Amino acid sequence: MRLGIRIFLVYFLFVGLGGYFLLNTVNEEIRPGVRQSSEETLVDTANLLAELLRDDLKHGRLAQSQFAELLTRYGQREPNATIWGISKSSVSHRIYVTDAQGRVILDSSGQAVGEDYSRWNDVYLTLRGEYGARSTRELADDADSSVMYVAAPIKDGNEIIGVVSVAKPNRTLQPYIARTEARLTALAVGLIVLGLLVGALLSWWLTRSLRLLGAYAGAVSQGAKAQVPQFRGGELARLAEALEQMRRELDGKQYVERYVHTLTHELKSPLAAVRAAGELLREPLSEAERERFADNVVSESQRMQQLIERLLNLAVVEQRQALQQVSEISLKALCDEVLAAQHARLSEAQLHVVLDVSGTLSVRGERWLLAQALHNLLDNAIDFAPPESALHWWAEQRDGQLALSLFNPAEPIPEYALNRLSERFYSLPRPASGRKSSGLGLNFVQEVLHLHGGKLHIANVSTPSVGVCVTVCLPL
Structure with missing residues (x-):
């Protein structure tokens, strides 16, 4: 199982269980909480009525007082109120008054006048000086049919002369309870879903970051150029920095070993x-022989110097993982700079260069690297071009890229060598001397183009004339 899925499942388990227990606990507390609040209101109402009814009950005129008519009219009222979206069309309180023996004197519903309520807890406990309350079901099998009764004593001094009870059916509270439970459930589910989305996003981000680091480590282990993933602080950024530091140290050791071996191998021949x-x-030699051997020393020394310089340049490029000093470069100005630097060699070989590059074309990259790459291309063209011939250098936009091509009217490259020309140390004999070069020039060009996101193409062409065309493709 993938790490991201494991992280998400653990997160889902904790968020889901936590949300479930929290929602269950809240829902269990809503119903008693609403009923407790309602009971507290009933207590206040009962005590208020006890004070209002005291004098009439004390003087025995309660049954003939206006309260009997008031309670009857109260039970018939239609509030037509809308409370938090719930309609209320009738009053739900029932009020009844008993004397000191627990017999009902007044009843807002008119159904229990004269009955003995002395055994009901609300009346029984209140007459004993305790807090009187009860909850009784109207239907024995229906829990929602229960009615809450709260009583308050009617006193004459310290003597209890009667009891007033206020009742409220629990079914009138149920719409508010159900509405609150539904809203809390929807909110809790929404929060759980949001939490899971955050967990999924966190899991995706973490696994993606680890995947990027893994891909970077895999690319480095295979010797490919790769840029270390960028993170904004934290442990991942420190891990990426540590991986990059480890890569630099390992690359440095391997690179030194490889290049020392290569340099010693390539220097054997010129040193010999x-x-x-x-x-x-x-030995005693003629002047002509002495001059010939001295020329050999000079040419072989130049060959070693060229080999060392190109190896150093190639080492700089191969160690680079990305461009550093990027700028907008005019392609024509860059070609003019390279031609000016190679003017002496072109004149010596009696070569003419036709430059067909628009001044409006430009590329983004490192100027020094691109200039060195073009120098190497022109060096190869000069080495292989027939004397007194013309090199054609032109640029065009092609398939979303900038293609810079250099045509050389030289002999076609053998088919077996075409795919190997950019390999390190692979070289063909020069027509003029029959000797091979260091074989590092085109390899350097390929590394530079790779850093710039470009490609190198070498092909034999037959139109408009026979020769070799080298094309450098760079992103616009």
Whole structure:
């Protein structure tokens, strides 16, 4: 099972169970809470009525007082009120008054006058000086039919001369309880769903971050160029920084070992040539022979210097994971700069360059790297171009990319070599000298283009004339 799914399931378990228990607890507290609040109101109402009824009950005129008519009219009232979206069309309180023996004197419902209520808890406890209340079901099998009764003593001094009870059916409270439970349930479910969405988002973000770090580590282990994922602070940012630091240290060690081995291998041949020429120069030689061996020393020394310089340049590019000093570069200005630097070699080889690059074309990248890449391309073209020929350099927009092509009217490249020209140390003999180069130039070009998100294409062409076309493709 994936880590992200595990994290989400654990989060779901905690949020779901926590939400369920919280919702269940709240719903269990709503019903008694509403009833307790209603009971508190009934207590206040009963005590108010006890004070209002005291004098009439004390003087024995309660049954003939206006309260009998008032209670009757009260039971017939239609409030037509809307309370929090719930309609109330009739009064729900029932009020009855008993004497000191517990016999009903007045009843707002008119149904219990003259009956003995002395055994009902509300009356019985109140007559004994205690808090009198009861809850009685109208239907024995229906819990929602229960009615809450709260009584208050009617006193003459310290003597209890009667009891007034106020009753309220619990069914009148049920719509408010149900409405509150429904709203709380909807809110709780919404919060749980929101919590799960946050958990899913957190799980996705965490697994995505770990996946990016894993992909980066995999790419580095395979020797590919990869940029370390960027995070804004926290443990992931420190982990990414540690991985990048580890990569740099490991790459540095491996890179040094590989390049020391490569450099020593490639320097064997020119060093042997220099040593042989030096030993021969110790012997008695004619002036012509001495000059020839001295030229060998110079040419082999230049070859070693060129090899070292190109290896160093290639090392700089290969160690880079991304561009650093990016700027907008005019392509024509860059080509003019390269041609000016190669003017001496072009004149010596009697070559002419036709430059067909618009001044409006530009690319984004590192100027020095692109200039070095173009220098290497032009070096190769000069080495292979026939004397007194023309090189054609042009640029065009193609498939959303900028294509810079250099045509060289040289002999076609053998098919077996076409796919290997950008390999490190692979080179073809130069037509003029028959000697091979370091084989690092096109490899350097390919590394530079990879950093810029571009590609290198080398192909034999037959139109408009026979030759070799090297194309550098860069993103616009």
